[in-house]
Amino acid sequence: MPDTRVTSGPAPRCAIIVCHPRVDSYCAxxxxxxxxxxxxxxxxxxxxDLYSVGLDPVPHARDLALHEGGARPAPDVEQExxxxxxxxxxxLVYPIWFGSPPGLLKCYIERILGAGFGGPGTVPLPASARPQLLLTIATSGASTDWIDKKGIAASAGRLFGAYLAGALAIGTAEHVAIDNVVPTMPPKRxxxxxxxxxxxxxxxxxxLWQVQEKGLDHWETLPSPTA
Incomplete structure (x- = not known):
């Protein structure tokens, strides 16, 4: 693949949020x-790493006031x-537990991403300050066929990411699903x-670099790369 990186100006930032209690997990x-x-x-x-950053995962009345436009973010939210x-x-990198992303990830979205990226009731960020890409990477111990039949693949993966991107005014959402992640899985897996x-x-x-170079305000859905 040719190098399409922009060489002038500060490098853009890519936030990688991982939600798993084990530091040696496959998600890590x-x-x-x-x-x-x-x-x-x-x-x-x-x-x-949401299990090590020490944020308060519980939404408070102050967080609700923030969404209503009546308060500044809590100190830990501002710091994050x-x-x-x-x-x-x-x-976002997370396992699918009980048919959904872990609760700690949901709380991080509500307290942090929702507060800083134009969530409900806040002043929307200008387009230049918004993330342009949301990529969700979800692991599951079950097979793709099983989670598809249960509707979990969509609710905890593709639709979850697409809805979140829309709510936070992020340009597009992509999703990667990795199934059959169990302690006994073969190394090749x-x-x-x-x-x-x-x-x-x-x-x-x-x-994303190419889109910025072309000056587009959005970008197309990526074709699935060949394995």
């Missing part, structure tokens, strides 16, 4: 792969938003998942 490995690809593509990656630093791309994430993240971020 996928997040590290996304971080490495972001660097390769000319982005400044900002990795946030400063750390994220207006990323151009946001990547794990390697294939890492390779898929590498290809999809690279395709999305390099395409």
């Amino acid at each position: 490995s996928l997040a590290h792969k996304a971080r490495d690809v972001a660097k390769e593509c000319g982005f400044t990656p900002v990795v946030r 938003l400063q750390i994220l630093g207006s990323p151009t791309a946001v990547i 794990g390697e294939d998942g890492l390779s898929l994430v590498e290809k999809r993240v690279k395709a999305a971020l390099l395409h």
